[in-house]
Amino acid sequence: MTSPVTFRRNNDSLSIVNCRAVLPGGILEPARIRIEGGLITDIGRSSSSSGPHRTEDCIDARGCLVLPGFVDIHADSLEAAIAPRPSAPFLPETVLPTYEASLVMHGITTVFHCVGLADLGDVTKPLRTRDKAREIVGAIRNHQSGSPLRVRIHLRYEITDTDSLPLLDSLVEDGEVDMMSLMDHTPGFGVFKDIDAYREYHRRSGQSLAAADEKVAALMERRDQLDEGALAELVDACHRRGLTVVSHDDHTVEKLEWALSLGVSVAEFPVTVEALDFARGQGMQAVYGTPNLIRGVSHAGNLRVADMLTTGRVDIFCLDYSPMCSLLALFTAVELTGSPLAEVSRLFSLNPARAVGLDTVTGSIEIGKAADLILVDQRGSRPRLLATIANGRPVYRAEVVAAKTEQGKSGHSPVTSVEKSGHDNARGKGKL
Secondary structure, three states: OOOOOOOEOOOOOOEEEEEEEEEOEEEEEEEEEEEEEOOOEEEEEEEOOOOOOOOOOEEOOOOOEEEEEEEEEEEEOOHHHHOOOOOOOOOHHHHHHHHHHHHHOOOEEEEEEEEEEOOOHHHHHOOOHHHHHHHHHHHHHHHHHOOOOEEEEEEEEOOHHHHHHHHHHHHOOOOOOOEEEEEEOOOOOOOOOOOHHHHHHHHHOOHHHHHHHHHHHHHHHHOOOOHHHHHHHHHHHHOOOEEEEEEEEEOHHHHHHHHHHHHHOOEEOOHHEEEEHHHOOOOEEEEEEHHHHOOOOOOOOOOHHHHHHOOOOOOOOOOOHHHHHHHHHHHHHHHHHHHHHHHHHHHHHHHHHOOOOOOOOOOOOOOOOOOOEEEEEEEEEOOOEEEEEEEEEEEEOOOHHHHHHHHHOOOOOOOOOOOOOOHHHHHHOOOO
């Protein structure tokens, strides 16, 4: 299938013409978006006189949609990329370039890589030890300037891992993390409503019940040693550094009251309607994962996101453990709710950006914001991502098949790429 989008190469600035621009207040068409220095500098209607200047590159969208790039504040698939088999991990620095290249293929322009820290002795997952967490954080930071994305780090901390508090304090004070979630996977305190639920989950995962029972005993012992005072100090340190702190897998009002007392503002994956409604009633934003929406079921047997979405209970979508759900989830949400695309798009871009303090930088198509955009062809049987633009640079374009097909017919490709490598484009840049 050939792309309806054409690219024309000139110099530094970029103009997108003849598009349907999904703005905060609705869709503008035919629209023109002008980009200079990585920022959106003008938005208006396309006309015969509003084409590109001679000094700028041009993308003729030919009626395709232009939306804000996805802002994923809970990107939990990096662990699987580093260790596709638990006993066979790769070095994080060798994985990150290709992993992040796959993210831009799914329209992600801002990513909060999840790094887990749950050093719990015999029940520790291989990538969640203190040493491994420190290694992954370091690899992400070292690669950050060469990434095609806006990269941040979301540290997922298991609160019963009290021995890791000194490392956490150091990472926070040194500015090595940008967001933190407080997890508690002890049976009866979160995603596992009781010991039986924990045992059943591990049985379905192929583990013996005896092994599950040993883990339960170890987790319960650690839960008894929880240091709530030290946790409060950690959260205070996060707030002083401007980090967003979120709670995770909340199951009761009591747990949320405790989280609120710490100053937590976001609830990730509430596992009961009671907890969800209480959180939102207290002004917390509720985050759910797109895999649940696409699959129609929670992998842990908890709430169906589709039900929460259609009753107006979802504030933010993250891509969780499967970035490939991004575009399909967006249009599935539009279909399920019957809401305008501009309104639903906020759940994937502006709302998550606002939750982490980036809404003045990205998350919507507005003058002065970063040109983090995706081009989407909605005219086939399924929406298709045609291009991703991050910080004003085209970092992905779905043109390989089209170019080869046309090349075979005429001896040359009618499509002239405007992009260099996403890694080269971003090299030398720090945080935006």
